[in-house]
Amino acid sequence: MQLTVEEQEMLDGKYGKGTQIAMKIQVALGEVFDAPKMVPVSRTHVALSNQEADLWFVEKLVNAGAKCRVSPTVNPGFNLEYFQCITTISKEDEQTIRRTRQAYKDIGATLTFDCTPYLEKNVPRFGEITAFSESSATPFINSVYGARTNRESAQSALCAAITGRTPLYGFLLDENRKGQVLVDVQADVKNDFDYQLLGYAVPKKLQFKTPVFVNLPTTPSPAALMNLGAQLNTAGNVPMYHIVGVTPEARTIEDAFQGDEPERIITITQEDLDQVHAEITDPVGKIDFALFGCPHFNLNQVAQVAELVKGKKLEVKLWIMTSSLTKELATRMGYLETLQAAGGDIVDDTCMDQPCWEFLYGKKGVTDSPKCAYYTKRRNMQFVIRKVEDCIEAAMRGEVS
């Protein structure tokens, strides 16, 4: 790989040990993928996990003196102060989250602690070269904005933030952004929830190819597109999708396939969506809680829930996970007050795959997100999966039927 003088100096240690470690990893990555050179990145996002490997790696870099040239936004761990008010957090878990916060602050990250930075704090322009990890973020960056990122790991994105570079390969190149498989949607996709099921149903039939959707509505909400990407990367590994007439690199079918023919055509029927829904949901019955915000809810979604519970009483506890920026707006708009009056709450800076939810282990909840249900299996949480309106109705009765 051809390196500039400055990049070679980073590799040789002239910018310190931490930068050297990051550049060494990136050169190795570039060589694997036959990258001819490095290119500058102007935005980064690190999917911190607040788990052992994540903490080990960021502390190793901090101790080696690394500082981010391009300050990354970061994923949520959990909101320690909030959960200490409603449950008991073990000393060990408290230590871990405190160390995670400190290490990312020291390395120069922007502590957004949210998984949807692409909606409000870290928004790229068309064609911009970035390094985004986080499975809902990568497809949104590539597909919805037409900016460019590979499906970075949390660690490779952190290296890019430190060096301000990324090797040139994969989805940064025009030819690799071409659609490969035509997905003909014959199902009735009418609300944000249907995009969750669509995203979950497609990867099984796709096999590491870039999908081009046709026959979808031309005015999807931001939440619908967020849901589609998140589920495509829960059930599979899909860094980019096209929707003809919606996403910027798919103005027409020819545009999406860059003039080539699709390698294959697959059809998704209503039966496919119903079948995947039946497969991933836990059995109906009494529930103990409702949980939303995987990925983090945006303000419109918070408003929708607030409207549904306005003046009513919830039978079970309800949480919406969101960013601190959205929570602030929701407070200002009166949504938080409405939710709290009904018995719900908003919690910021928090992911569902964190030990702070231990008080819900072994219990059953309702959610609109297949991704939420998938990752919490390891934590022994059960979920009935329904669209938001039905989740609220269930939370008011304490039961899903």
Place this chain on the structure above:
Amino acid sequence: MSETYACHKVSEGVIEGDVLISTDDFCFYLVDPKTGVVIEKNHCLEGQSIADKILVFPSGKGSSVVQADGMYQLKMTGKGPKALIIKYPDTVLVASSIIMEMPVVDRVPKSFYEQVKNGDKLRVDADQGTLTILS
């Protein structure tokens, strides 16, 4: 009689060990770090240990953090594989392997896949780009 095949370095290292083949894609988060046993439901290696094996599989899978989290735990307990031989490298698996110092190669000829079987003794030299079936 030993046979040598060319391959391409993903992550450096030279090591010998016994082959274990997975026809399914692999996620290191779904391995019990205490035993090295695969716990993923319906995976072709479910219930088998990958500890000290040279693991042959098509591709990695899982979110942007779980491969590294899983590999790290296995490294700490010493129940991880010795090396990986893959067909389709993706950024998440490659970055995790390099950081965890796990020898990995790809671009292996078809003839190797036709020849190799579970339990074969194999020498992986990622640095020189060679695979040798020792017995």
